[in-house]
Amino acid sequence: MSAVKDHAALAQAFNKDEKRVDWHDETLWFVRAKRDRASHGIPDWELLRETASQIKHNVLSNMHDYLVQFEGNALANGIKIHWAADAAEHNAIVLSILKEKGIDRMVKSKSMLTEECHLNDFLQDNGVEVIDSDLGERIVQLAKEPPSHIVLPCIHKKKEEIGDIFHEHLGTAAGESDPQILTETARQHLREVFLTRRAALTGVNFAIAETGEFVVCTNEGNADMGAHLADVHIASMGFEKLIPQRKHLSVFLRLLTRSATGQPITTYSSHFKKPRPGQQMHIIIVDNGRSIQLGREDFRNSLKCIRCGACMNTCPVYRRSGGHSYHTAVAGPIGSILAPNLDMKKYADLPFASTLCGSCSNVCPVKIDIHDQLYKWRQVIVKNGYSTKTKTAMMKGMTLALSSPAIFNISGKAGRLALKFIPFAVNNGLNPWYKQRDMPTPPEGSFTDWYKKNRKGEQP
């Protein structure tokens, strides 16, 4: 962990500005609270979650046949289907579609898959300009940063910083930071983009095997503005976006936005079934490690994810370390169980960026056992030799102390004496627990001592 900064190092940088951390923490908790109000308004919330979870289990267990069914129906609807084994193949397919039409400028709505594939950089290097049309994504694109949250891409940015970016790139007055005025500026700027781009790329929220259609959910209307004005519509999807039947949307659309932002539904839930006359519609079905994850019994359930972001908003680590500290396209708890599948060495730090409090699993609308998987990934990572040396040594030390009563007692006494008489030995920068906090006042004796004194005559 020297060349690439790990979660702990990146979180430390984020934590330098304590006020900002508090603001970030509170903003995300505000979103989590909205999710609570929305879900508590549905008497059958738990039944909905269970139903969604069962549908997704069925999908994972019948993925091959559903994909073949989806492909057949989409082809019959006049949609072109492409298959990409990895990010490179996905990006090459997008480029070839554009080249065939002689297009070198594209508008794109939110797609975490294209972040995962680093599509923008690839197209840029091949002479194609890409403009992200979701407001939050446009802001981070202008700032030359990746999104820090899958639903709220620029949640880490203050409006004054956004004002500076708009002043530099879109010509707003210096110091202007009113969200109303900034949004109106982006509206005018992006309207010109929508009207002039001949190709639009969107993500896919759900793809329906039974009908060969796909559904895209936005609040801004940017996916529709792009797609309906373009000659070519490309939709990129990980294969796990499939659901069996159209009626199953009734379960997922009730859960998705209530879990994400606390809204009853997104403003637009757009069902694309056939290209409009004269338009070309393409779907790229992407694997990029997903078929491997499907084979990992302990981790395959991560593919049930519908990308609502609820696990991030509730996570005490995410809220206080920021999305960029996860150095991957999908941050937070769900990202930390998805990323090690792609590259166990590069993302070995992520399953450790958690307190295992279990809040993520409790809010997950499709009941993914996120915190259990985080715990299991830690074991896989240590076994494969990808954990840091200090962490491995610490774990070995703990194993020794916890397996021998004599060593446990001596260690406890030593710890209490150290905290009492030589606090500087632990209150220093070498101890990560000292960061952002003071060590506690040590108790006079151990719990065993206390028990012996106060519970005389009872069998301990």
Place this chain on the structure above:
Amino acid sequence: MSRDSILKAIKQNQPELRPLPADVDFYFEQTEAAEKFKQVLEFIGGRFVEANNYAAVKASLENTFPQAQRWITAIDEFSELATLIQPGDPHELENVDVAIIKAHFGVAENGAVWVTEDLMGARALPFITQHLVILLNRNNIVPLMQQAYQLIAEKDYGYAAFIAGPSKTADIEQSLVIGAHGPRSLTVFLLDSDN
């Protein structure tokens, strides 16, 4: 193309078949559907107006949008107030101020209305217009998304959407701004009759 190798890997790695859950009925609070629809629509930033007939809608619209220059509709009966939409290049809809269309039905729990391509006239219209007006019959409000999908499970369309309120964003510090890329306002007229 990697189609076959991807499908082969999936077949090899997918777990043993698990059944789909049985269809279940979900609970809905027994308030009047129209009242619940109104509450939710207003909560998500939409306008809700009750009207007896099309004449009342027309009178209301002329008062609501006195500045509007270009009116487009996909409803024959509104062709005096607005231009009937013609097939053609969607870019020509760039400067539409007000668009008037019908919805098949509304959903009480989330304030959404279901509109298929044939009711839009053009897919771009409900998005590119500055203000969107949707007509909904009082008898066509269902309580939950479950009933909504029962109505549309077997329907064919090229494109369709649930539309819930005006276009919006809260991407800047979670401050809600109405009018992101799509309409700056959405008005739903609840009608007792279809003329």
